[in-house]
Amino acid sequence: MADLVPDILSDVLDVLQPRDCVAAGLDAGGNWSIRYGPHAGMKCIGIVKGSCWLVLDGQRTPVRLGEGDCVMLPHGKAFVLSASGARIGDAAETVHSAPAHGDTALLGSGGDFYMIGARFLLSGLASELLMASLADVIVIPGGDKDNSASGETVRWALTRIATELRHRRPGCASFIEHLSHVLLIELMRCHLDGDNEEQIGWTAAISxxxxxxxxxxxxxxxxxxxxxxxxxxxxxxxxxxxxxxxxxxxxxxxxxxxxxxxxxxxxxxxxxxxxxxxxxxxxxxxxxxxxxxxxxxxxxxxxxxxxxxxxxxxxxxxx
Missing domain, CATH: 1.10.10.60 (Homeodomain-like)
Known part of the structure; x- marks a missing residue:
């Protein structure tokens, strides 16, 4: 399948036109909780250190995310990230008081948990018609659970983005944007390669x-x-x-x-x-x-x- 999937995925990404990427980090400590409101486009989250719970609006069962795990949120629903599975939390607008590409927000004393988040705007027509078949939450297991080439690239991209966010070397904004696009593509590849019998739409046909x-x-x-x-x-x-x-x-x-x-x-x-x-x-x-x-x-x-x-x-x- 490796010789066929990337061509179609490139076609789909070409019409979706992921753009206007905003990527940032979150360094949290203690019993923290953040509520993120509805968002435009696609969000990707990668856990670099520690673990958390994700609770999506309208979904009863929380999702546990550990180090190396990633999640894609293609439908813009509000959600809560927390250390303990809470369903309420500090508004993301206050935690990320000046949300900017390449920044890292500090919550509590920090040190217990570190994640990377990237948001991409998508072409309206294509997004409505091609993304509709995707699940509200797509979890990509990471760490030692995925030894594929895509899994290795995901881990590499997360590590490199985290390094750029922490050290902010010259050119970091452009580098983080390019790395975020690499992360998005690799997460889509992992999703296509995954054994998910509930898939429907173009991803199911490719698989x-x-x-x-x-x-x-x-x-x-x-x-x-x-x-x-x-x-x-x-x-x-x-x-x-x-x-x-x-x-x-x-x-x-x-x-x-x-x-x-x-x-x-x-x-x-x-x-x-x-x-x-x-x-x-x-x-x-x-x-x-x-x-x-x-x-x-x-x-x-x-x-x-x-x-x-x-x-x-x-x-x-x-x-």
């Missing part, structure tokens, strides 16, 4: 040995006139078995997912890469601009020309 070849084919050649039958052949399944398996694991039909991915890719090309509507339409397999526009509006709720116009206005404003 499934039958769906994976068809999924890779769709992503690698968006302009091909794919049908359920031709994709089923790639999967080595009958047409019916493939369609049923795809719908069960991905949460939508093969053709529905293919249209969604084509439109998200076209939106990225229009909004960020400067493609024309005609170019984007052809790249994702539409010979008719009107058919492409109808599919785009039906899937994403806006017209492709609106995205292209927004990009032109944004570019003009920068001159």
């Amino acid at each position: 499934d040995p039958f769906l994976r070849p068809a999924f890779v084919a769709m992503h690698r050649d968006l302009s091909s006139p794919w049908t359920v039958a031709t994709l089923a052949k790639r999967a080595g399944l009958s047409r019916t078995a493939f369609a049923v398996r795809f719908a069960r694991l991905v949460g939508r039909s093969p053709m529905s997912y293919l249209t969604l991915w084509r439109m998200l890719w076209a939106a990225k090309r229009l909004d960020r890469d400067g493609a024309t509507v005609a170019e984007a339409s052809a790249e994702v397999g539409y010979s008719s601009e009107s058919a492409f526009t109808a599919a785009f509006r039906r899937t994403l709720g806006k017209t492709p020309r609106r995205l292209a116009a927004r990009r032109v206005i944004s570019t003009s404003g920068q001159r």
